[in-house]
Amino acid sequence: MKHILILVILVFASLSINGQILSANLQASGLTCSMCSNSIFKALKKVEFVDAVESDVENSTFKLVFKKEIDIDFDEIANAVVGAGFSIAKFTFIFSATDLKIQDKALIDIGGKSFYFINVKDETVNGETELKLLDKQFISPKQYNKVKKKLYSDPSKRVFNVSI
Amino acid sequence: MKKIILIFCIAIAFNSKAQELYVFTEPASNIPAAVLSARLMSSFFKEVDGSGTNIHFMPELRYGISGRLMVQAQGYISTRNGSLYTEGAGIYSQYKFLSIDDIKQHFRMAVFGRGSFNRADIHQEEIEIVGHNTGYEFGFISTQLLHKVAISSTLSYERALDNGSAYEFPVSQSNSAQNYTLSFGKLILPRKYTSYDQTNFNIMCEFLGQRLTDNGRSYLDIAPAIQFIIKSRARIDIGYRHQLYSTMQRSAPNGFLIRYEYNFYNVK
Numbered sequence: 001m002k003h004i005l006i007l008v009i010l011v012f013a014s015l016s017i018n019g020q021i022l023s024a025n026l027q028a029s030g031l032t033c034s035m036c037s038n039s040i041f042k043a044l045k046k047v048e049f050v051d052a053v054e055s056d057v058e059n060s061t062f063k064l065v066f067k068k069e070i071d072i073d074f075d076e077i078a079n080a081v082v083g084a085g086f087s088i089a090k091f092t093f094i095f096s097a098t099d100l101k102i103q104d105k106a107l108i109d110i111g112g113k114s115f116y117f118i119n120v121k122d123e124t125v126n127g128e129t130e131l132k133l134l135d136k137q138f139i140s141p142k143q144y145n146k147v148k149k150k151l152y153s154d155p156s157k158r159v160f161n162v163s164i
Numbered sequence: 165m166k167k168i169i170l171i172f173c174i175a176i177a178f179n180s181k182a183q184e185l186y187v188f189t190e191p192a193s194n195i196p197a198a199v200l201s202a203r204l205m206s207s208f209f210k211e212v213d214g215s216g217t218n219i220h221f222m223p224e225l226r227y228g229i230s231g232r233l234m235v236q237a238q239g240y241i242s243t244r245n246g247s248l249y250t251e252g253a254g255i256y257s258q259y260k261f262l263s264i265d266d267i268k269q270h271f272r273m274a275v276f277g278r279g280s281f282n283r284a285d286i287h288q289e290e291i292e293i294v295g296h297n298t299g300y301e302f303g304f305i306s307t308q309l310l311h312k313v314a315i316s317s318t319l320s321y322e323r324a325l326d327n328g329s330a331y332e333f334p335v336s337q338s339n340s341a342q343n344y345t346l347s348f349g350k351l352i353l354p355r356k357y358t359s360y361d362q363t364n365f366n367i368m369c370e371f372l373g374q375r376l377t378d379n380g381r382s383y384l385d386i387a388p389a390i391q392f393i394i395k396s397r398a399r400i401d402i403g404y405r406h407q408l409y410s411t412m413q414r415s416a417p418n419g420f421l422i423r424y425e426y427n428f429y430n431v432k
Contacts, residue, residue, distance in 0.1 A: 083230065085228065087265035
């Protein structure tokens with residue numbers, strides 16, 4: 001019975017309306033100087049679907065604005081940062097939601113990608129909504145240890161774990 | 165001079181942020197991937213026998229192959245025998261095998277290896293394959309960055325070979341050594357970053373030691389340095405190296421070093 005209930009929730013959840021992913025904010029870690037920050041900045045600017053990058057050198061944060069109507073690949077952003085020799089400590093993204101029903105422990109489709117929601121209240125969101133990625137390469141080791149038992153993974157497709 | 169060095173090194177214990185771009189050693193953090201770094205280093209070390217100043221020029225290219233692997237090539241030019249003379253060249257590679265990153269805090273470990281050729285005469289017991297001896301070196305680097313200070317340590321094994329066919333390594337000397345270093349670094353300015361155009365001012369204090377395998381002779385140097393980073397692209401290092409003690413014969417242990425570095429990003 002429990003499994004059927006989960007299945008029903010998943011089916012309903014996946015029927016939710018997709019949203020365009022507009023921008024992202026990431027905080028890099030493992031860097032000590034403005035030259036490190038500059039190399040991340042330049043690596044992010046080279047990512048194909050990134051339209052613009054703004055950096056805050058003091059806090060090692062980068063705001064990415066994405067090109068419209070193009071597939072956004074979060075893993076490619078992580079590869080740009082990690083590939084340069086650094087890590088991501090925090091990654092959030094903003095998408096436009098239209099009557100999107102969010103439920104805890106539910107798989108939901110946004111912008112053609114699968115997201116699994118953790119530690120959220122059941123609610124319906126509208127307008128620009130920010131979500132935080134919880135997968136290993138998008139959070140600090142300390143944060144990862146706190147959430148790793150709750151993460152969902154599916155070997156057959158890429159599922160991003162998120163929270164609000 | 166010793167008092168100035170002491171005050172300088174104590175100053176490192178204060179002030180705000182850490183910095184690990186050491187002048188006399190490498191941190192375990194590699195240069196970022198796809199960054200090509202061109203360097204020119206000049207050193208001016210006073211000969212202990214009073215014959216003047218031993219000047220070296222060392223042009224260098226470094227490249228980040230990936231976030232974990234970097235390579236470097238370096239030329240050794242000296243004025244030791246009067247005019248400019250190309251004594252040799254060396255290659256270096258460093259692989260970062262551990263990286264635990266957090267915000268403004270990280271721990272990294274790397275292994276490195278260096279091979280050098282040098283055709284100059286062998287004139288001291290100290291083994292230095294960067295600019296003096298033909299030979300090789302390999303070792304470990306650990307770098308810990310805490311909020312206030314970056315601490316790095318290197319342990320390595322260095323082996324000297326004959327300097328070409330003309331200068332055999334003296335059989336009376338130890339041809340291998342263990343090197344150990346301990347470095348501290350601080351960011352002094354800016355107090356708050358607002359753009360990539362700000363000039364950074366960093367200070368470092370490093371301890372550089374060597375022990376010869378065969379006879380146990382050793383030295384320990386202290387090496388304070390200042391550093392400017394300009395427009396997040398270029399770097400100027402000015403360092404001074406001073407012998408604290410030595411039981412081995414060294415031709416020019418005390419002197420200055422100046423280095424200019426310029427970085428090219430996204431070089432693929």
